[in-house]
Amino acid sequence: MLSRLLSGVFVKSYRGLSAVDKWDWDTRIGSSIHAAASTALAVYVVGTSGVVPGLGYPPLRGPASLFTSPLTHAAVGLSLGYFIADTFALVYYYPLLPHTNELMMHHLTCLACLAVAFFTRHGHMYIEMMVATEVTTPLINARWYLDKAGRKSGAAYKANGLAIVVAWFFGRICIFPPFAYHVATTLDGFLLMAPPAIVLTLLCPSLLAALNVMWFRQIVRGAIKMFTPKADEHGEAKKKE
Numbered sequence: 001m002l003s004r005l006l007s008g009v010f011v012k013s014y015r016g017l018s019a020v021d022k023w024d025w026d027t028r029i030g031s032s033i034h035a036a037a038s039t040a041l042a043v044y045v046v047g048t049s050g051v052v053p054g055l056g057y058p059p060l061r062g063p064a065s066l067f068t069s070p071l072t073h074a075a076v077g078l079s080l081g082y083f084i085a086d087t088f089a090l091v092y093y094y095p096l097l098p099h100t101n102e103l104m105m106h107h108l109t110c111l112a113c114l115a116v117a118f119f120t121r122h123g124h125m126y127i128e129m130m131v132a133t134e135v136t137t138p139l140i141n142a143r144w145y146l147d148k149a150g151r152k153s154g155a156a157y158k159a160n161g162l163a164i165v166v167a168w169f170f171g172r173i174c175i176f177p178p179f180a181y182h183v184a185t186t187l188d189g190f191l192l193m194a195p196p197a198i199v200l201t202l203l204c205p206s207l208l209a210a211l212n213v214m215w216f217r218q219i220v221r222g223a224i225k226m227f228t229p230k231a232d233e234h235g236e237a238k239k240k241e
Contacts (some may be wrong), residue, residue, distance in 0.1 A: 013149045020096045021148060027089055028141040034082040035137035041075040042132040051125060051182075063189020064125040064182070065197075072124040079131055080114040083107055106211055113204045122193040126201055129179050130208065135171040139164045161223050168219055172212040179205060 050060035
């Protein structure tokens with residue numbers, strides 16, 4: 001409601017949006033806030049827990065799979081609440097939004113993992129490693145805002161595209177091999193988790209990795225297209241020569 005009120009007053013392009021786009025505009029603000037907060041919590045929790053060597057913190061006592069604290073429980077609860085609300089919104093606007101099937105698959109996968117981690121208190125460290133991939137979300141949302149504001153031809157839009165390619169590669173692609181290596185080398189502790197947590201930790205990251213690779217291919221193609229001169233522009237340039 002606050003977004004709708006302020007955007008309607010201060011953002012001229014907001015007034016001309018369709019009802020669905022206005023809803024999308026409003027929810028992306030909450031999405032960006034959640035992404036920033038959850039990523040910061042994830043980096044802090046994983047970085048200070050001792051699970052990552054070489055950062056100067058004492059090694060983690062006990063298996064990482066069973067590590068939990070009030071902060072990790074709050075972080076998992078925060079993301080669980082956000083994905084519940086956003087999934088309901090996706091269901092409501094299901095036929096009207098682009099790429100809804102992939103988003104629904106992503107959200108349901110995250111919901112399953114977050115719910116099991118929240119109620120069993122197992123796999124919090126794994127959840128936080130995966131939540132760190134949300135680092136790209138504010139950039140994706142910013143790109144959508146620039147598009148709706150009619151600034152696709154501006155320098156900010158191109159800089160955003162490059163930033164997304166870099167952030168997506170490091171934040172959503174490179175994170176999975178170290179995650180898989182960690183699970184593979186700590187199987188004794190991994191198998192101490194509740195059976196649902198074990199199954200989801202094996203299946204969900206693989207599905208999310210596949211989705212991220214698919215989206216990354218689309219992002220790279222879009223970036224190449226954005227920086228490749230159009231045929232008519234190339235012809236005009238030749239005429240001027």
